[in-house]
Amino acid sequence: MSIETVKAHFRQWNREHDVMEFATPSATVEQAAETIGVIPARIAKTLSFRGEGEKAMLIVAAGDAKVDNKKFRHTFGFKARMLTPDEVLEQTGHVIGGVCPFGLKTELDVFLDDSLKRFETVYPACGSVNSAIELTLDELVRFSSAKEWVDVCKGWDGAEPDSQETVF
Numbered sequence: 153m154s155i156e157t158v159k160a161h162f163r164q165w166n167r168e169h170d171v172m173e174f175a176t177p178s179a180t181v182e183q184a185a186e187t188i189g190v191i192p193a194r195i196a197k198t199l200s201f202r203g204e205g206e207k208a209m210l211i212v213a214a215g216d217a218k219v220d221n222k223k224f225r226h227t228f229g230f231k232a233r234m235l236t237p238d239e240v241l242e243q244t245g246h247v248i249g250g251v252c253p254f255g256l257k258t259e260l261d262v263f264l265d266d267s268l269k270r271f272e273t274v275y276p277a278c279g280s281v282n283s284a285i286e287l288t289l290d291e292l293v294r295f296s297s298a299k300e301w302v303d304v305c306k307g308w309d310g311a312e313p314d315s316q317e318t319v320f
Contacts, residue, residue: 154279157255179249214267217305253296
């Protein structure tokens with residue numbers, strides 16, 4: 153079970169008991185925000201993309217942010233292509249709605265989007281469609297083994313999304 157691998161991941165910092173499990177689903181940003189009682193932007197959603205080669209990459213972004221294809225291509229040097237649900241499960245070990253950068257099935261590159269920097273704490277999922285944990289940004293960096301902060305999202309800073317670009 154995926155939530156168990158996430159709890160095992162947090163055990164190394166004695167934080168496995170901080171993983172919250174809910175009676176109601178928290179699989180979408182809106183469901184998670186309502187369940188936890190925070191604004192949707194504070195939900196740290198994990199997006200899965202095809203990286204270079206066969207390996208996937210994860211981007212953790214604020215709940216109100218959308219990937220900007222132009223920024224993504226400029227940052228990584230290739231087009232943003234999301235994984236299928238089956239590929240997400242195969243690469244991460246987590247189902248859609250519970251994807252997080254913790255307790256991963258395979259070692260993947262994790263990037264954190266600047267859209268998260270507005271908050272002292274955020275709420276990423278924990279491997280199931282009804283779980284989350286509250287983390288500071290420093291904890292998110294440490295626990296996810298994030299490679300770096302990136303600026304690949306739009307729509308969160310009050311700017312209107314460019315209608316020419318695909319919004320994920």
